[in-house]
Amino acid sequence: MSEEEYILEATNIVKEFPGVHALKGVDLKVKNGEILGLVGENGAGKSTLMKCILGIHPVTSGEIKFDGTQLKKFSTSDALNMGISMIQQELSPIEHRPIMENIWIGREPKNKLGLVDHQKMYEKTKELLSRIGMDDDPKMLVRDLTVAKQQMVEIGKAISYDAKLIIMDEPTSALSGNEIAELFSIMRKLKEEGKSIIYISHKLDEIYEITDRVVILRDGEFIGSEEIDKITIDKMIEMMVGREVNELFPKIKCEICDVKLKVERLSSGKEFQDISFDVREGEILGVAGLVGSGRTALIETIFGMRKSTAGKVFIDGQEVKIKSPADAIANGMAFLTEDRRLNGIFPMLSVKLNIIVANMNNLVNKTGLLSNKLIGMKTLEYIKAIQIKTPSPEQLVMNLSGGNQQKVLVGRWLMTSPEILFLDEPTRGIDVGTKAEIHRLITELAGQGKSIVMVSSELPEILGMSDRVVVLCQGRLTGILENNDELSQEIVMKYATTKVS
Amino acid sequence: MNLKNSEKLDTFKQILSKYGIAFILVGMVVLMTILKPESFPTGKNILNILNQSAIVGVMALGMTLVIISKGIDLSVGSVLALAGTVAASLSQTSAASIKVFENLGPQPIAVAILAAVGVGALAGAISGGLIAFTGIPAFISTLGMFTVARGIVFLYTQGQPVSKLSEGMLFFGSNVFEVIPVPVIVYAIMILITAIILGYTRFGKSVYAIGGNINAAEVSGIKVKRNIVLIYIFAGVTAALASILFTGRVASIHPGAATGYELTVIAATTIGGTSHSGGIGTIWGAVVGTLILSVLTNGFTLLGIDPYWQQIVQGMIIVGAVVLDMRKNVKKS
Numbered sequence: 001m002s003e004e005e006y007i008l009e010a011t012n013i014v015k016e017f018p019g020v021h022a023l024k025g026v027d028l029k030v031k032n033g034e035i036l037g038l039v040g041e042n043g044a045g046k047s048t049l050m051k052c053i054l055g056i057h058p059v060t061s062g063e064i065k066f067d068g069t070q071l072k073k074f075s076t077s078d079a080l081n082m083g084i085s086m087i088q089q090e091l092s093p094i095e096h097r098p099i100m101e102n103i104w105i106g107r108e109p110k111n112k113l114g115l116v117d118h119q120k121m122y123e124k125t126k127e128l129l130s131r132i133g134m135d136d137d138p139k140m141l142v143r144d145l146t147v148a149k150q151q152m153v154e155i156g157k158a159i160s161y162d163a164k165l166i167i168m169d170e171p172t173s174a175l176s177g178n179e180i181a182e183l184f185s186i187m188r189k190l191k192e193e194g195k196s197i198i199y200i201s202h203k204l205d206e207i208y209e210i211t212d213r214v215v216i217l218r219d220g221e222f223i224g225s226e227e228i229d230k231i232t233i234d235k236m237i238e239m240m241v242g243r244e245v246n247e248l249f250p251k252i253k254c255e256i257c258d259v260k261l262k263v264e265r266l267s268s269g270k271e272f273q274d275i276s277f278d279v280r281e282g283e284i285l286g287v288a289g290l291v292g293s294g295r296t297a298l299i300e301t302i303f304g305m306r307k308s309t310a311g312k313v314f315i316d317g318q319e320v321k322i323k324s325p326a327d328a329i330a331n332g333m334a335f336l337t338e339d340r341r342l343n344g345i346f347p348m349l350s351v352k353l354n355i356i357v358a359n360m361n362n363l364v365n366k367t368g369l370l371s372n373k374l375i376g377m378k379t380l381e382y383i384k385a386i387q388i389k390t391p392s393p394e395q396l397v398m399n400l401s402g403g404n405q406q407k408v409l410v411g412r413w414l415m416t417s418p419e420i421l422f423l424d425e426p427t428r429g430i431d432v433g434t435k436a437e438i439h440r441l442i443t444e445l446a447g448q449g450k451s452i453v454m455v456s457s458e459l460p461e462i463l464g465m466s467d468r469v470v471v472l473c474q475g476r477l478t479g480i481l482e483n484n485d486e487l488s489q490e491i492v493m494k495y496a497t498t499k500v501s
Numbered sequence: 502m503n504l505k506n507s508e509k510l511d512t513f514k515q516i517l518s519k520y521g522i523a524f525i526l527v528g529m530v531v532l533m534t535i536l537k538p539e540s541f542p543t544g545k546n547i548l549n550i551l552n553q554s555a556i557v558g559v560m561a562l563g564m565t566l567v568i569i570s571k572g573i574d575l576s577v578g579s580v581l582a583l584a585g586t587v588a589a590s591l592s593q594t595s596a597a598s599i600k601v602f603e604n605l606g607p608q609p610i611a612v613a614i615l616a617a618v619g620v621g622a623l624a625g626a627i628s629g630g631l632i633a634f635t636g637i638p639a640f641i642s643t644l645g646m647f648t649v650a651r652g653i654v655f656l657y658t659q660g661q662p663v664s665k666l667s668e669g670m671l672f673f674g675s676n677v678f679e680v681i682p683v684p685v686i687v688y689a690i691m692i693l694i695t696a697i698i699l700g701y702t703r704f705g706k707s708v709y710a711i712g713g714n715i716n717a718a719e720v721s722g723i724k725v726k727r728n729i730v731l732i733y734i735f736a737g738v739t740a741a742l743a744s745i746l747f748t749g750r751v752a753s754i755h756p757g758a759a760t761g762y763e764l765t766v767i768a769a770t771t772i773g774g775t776s777h778s779g780g781i782g783t784i785w786g787a788v789v790g791t792l793i794l795s796v797l798t799n800g801f802t803l804l805g806i807d808p809y810w811q812q813i814v815q816g817m818i819i820v821g822a823v824v825l826d827m828r829k830n831v832k833k834s
Contacts, residue, residue: 344720349713357710
């Protein structure tokens with residue numbers, strides 16, 4: 001059976017989550033000794049597909065055949081033992097333990113007494129590391145390694161399981177040029193040994209350099225599979241984004257007035273450098289870029305959540321020094337976070353408190369105490385205005401749906417009567433209906449003369465909503481584009497993958 | 502019909518889970534009334550229970566804010582001793598044979614109280630400042646203060662008790678109108694003040710926000726660091742006020758005073774439903790938690806049960822209360 005041409009054959013994979021059709025019958029085949037590129041926009045289903053193959057998610061229907069064996073109900077450890085390994089985008093090593101313990105965790109070699117045989121573990125690790133060209137001491141702590149080397153350790157771990165198929169999810173996002181070259185040489189070596197690799201990346205130039213074949217996914221569907229030397233980058237992009245922009249974006253042309261916010265040569269450490277742009281009253285400025293381009297860091301810095309290392313920010317022509325979100329709010333800014341759980345909602349607090357938390361200064365009575373009457377009235381007003389579906393203002397936010405949690409956050413910020421709104425992925429993980437509602441709200445706000453800066457990884461949203469688009473690539477500004485009829489997803493994507501050295 | 506019943510059951514469950522801890526207190530009171538009808542439900546005994554509750558109770562108010570903010574304060578017992586010895590040293594009469602300040606007469610009680618509050622606030626500011634500005638865990642910061650403050654007490658008193666105190670200090674151990682103990686009045690006032698702070702001020706809401714999601718609090722414009730310092734200052738001040746009640750009642754204070762009180766205070770707060778995962782807790786919970794412990798002590802005494810049993814039961818109540826609380830939260834999510 002090992003003479004089979006394909007190591008992995010996944011056929012007609014369907015995966016449904018409650019309310020979401022994540023994969024709609026996807027095929028994926030990987031040959032022995034092949035490096036396969038897997039591309040698609042965020043949300044195309046790449047990660048879900050990989051999780052199905054790894055046994056993290058059971059498939060709703062479809063067949064997975066690995067190394068000639070049909071896989072039914074299997075767990076992650078089954079997948080590992082059969083020879084499927086994954087190197088995650090976000091590494092999570094046990095930082096304070098040595099390399100060797102990270103590699104052999106849970107299956108440490110034992111001596112006759114049943115205790116861990118450190119000498120044997122050391123030797124096995126040494127041998128393993130030399131196979132991937134690493135000469136570090138196995139006793140070295142993982143936290144003292146560079147991210148690139150930590151990744152090597154993960155690859156070593158995958159090999160130690162005798163993996164036949166290694167999945168790499170955006171492995172180069174934290175690596176420098178030299179480190180990427182090193183990674184590629186190891187990948188080629190693995191390929192020579194007959195191992196197969198699925199390589200997921202947004203960086204199409206890398207896909208070109210390292211893969212043999214590329215598979216394109218879009219909206220949970222299999223779009224195509226091409227030998228890498230028979231497809232152009234433009235064709236690949238077209239296959240990735242080829243989607244109609246529809247009524248989801250009720251953009252109305254608003255009158256655009258004076259410059260409200262001006263950012264001049266702003267930098268924040270390694271995150272992004274030397275970025276200048278402005279936003280006018282009534283304008284929706286889209287910010288596009290791939291994961292790791294620094295788009296979130298950029299608006300977080302303007303809002304005072306991160307320290308800027310250079311540059312200036314002006315509001316209405318006056319320079320402002322914003323050192324904390326409190327300063328930003330005092331200057332009429334609002335910030336709708338990308339990560340609701342991390343720094344958006346207070347899950348265990350009431351809808352009411354979640355809405356008023358950024359507005360408490362305006363809700364006090366003459367004695368300086370909070371006025372429950374005023375709070376109740378205001379909260380109800382916003383619950384009605386943006387149609388938050390909650391049984392009562394006292395309901396805990398964690399009991400609401402994602403879309404309604406997002407509306408609670410929208411309500412929180414609208415109550416501060418901001419003039420500049422930063423929206424980071426305003427519709428991530430939200431159902432289509434609520435999505436359209438939030439888009440309508442954004443347009444209305446622009447119509448009231450507010451300035452809006454909207455970060456989104458969904459190009460249709462960027463093109464459907466913005467007046468102009470700022471494009472970032474790896475922390476640098478690569479273009480400020482007028483959103484006219486000629487602007488297309490392909491053009492934005494091209495700017496987003498252009499490196500500035 | 503079925504539906505209605507299950508709805509009724511649901512509301513009943515909701516009430517039970519919301520006020521469960523109060524039912525336990527009521528249950529204990531009813532049980533004691535049945536077992537000791539002649540000695541338990543008397544006005545004198547009730548006031549006695551409240552009086553016994555006041556010292557731990559006042560500190561539990563401060564601890565409630567600390568724990569809601571997802572912190573802990575292990576130093577309140579030591580801070581009580583430090584604030585108490587400072588206040589007592591300023592209130593010693595000339596009758597005292599061992600004096601901290603050889604030639605100092607008794608100062609007005611206001612001076613003594615202000616000094617105690619100042620000491621408590623300072624200790625809290627240091628603990629809170631370390632947490633806010635260095636990022637060390639509250640457990641470590643206040644563990645340091647726990648040890649340091651106790652050390653200062655011994656140094657300050659040279660290991661001797663501070664006694665022979667002024668009338669003003671002894672007032673805090675007396676009764677007004679012959680019946681109502683002063684500590685009960687102080688406790689009641691502090692309950693009111695804390696309830697207002699927690700329920701009706703921006704600071705109070707910020708305490709919930711910080712414990713509920715510290716990142717979101719920062720993004721919402723709350724001055725997180727400043728508020729953390731204020732929370733521990735408040736806890737220090739409650740310990741200082743408790744020290745006045747302690748010193749007034751005992752009519753002296755020895756350097757080992759209030760050892761282990763921090764754990765009783767944390768126990769009372771925890772039994773009262775304040776969650777160590779932050780963002781959840783109420784003042785009435787802290788009061789009920791404190792009263793449960795007091796009724797337990799009182800009941801065991803009246804029933805003549807070996808006081809060692811009390812510790813065992815107390816421990817079981819703490820764990821039981823938290824287990825119930827966790828189940829409640831699991832069901833919701």
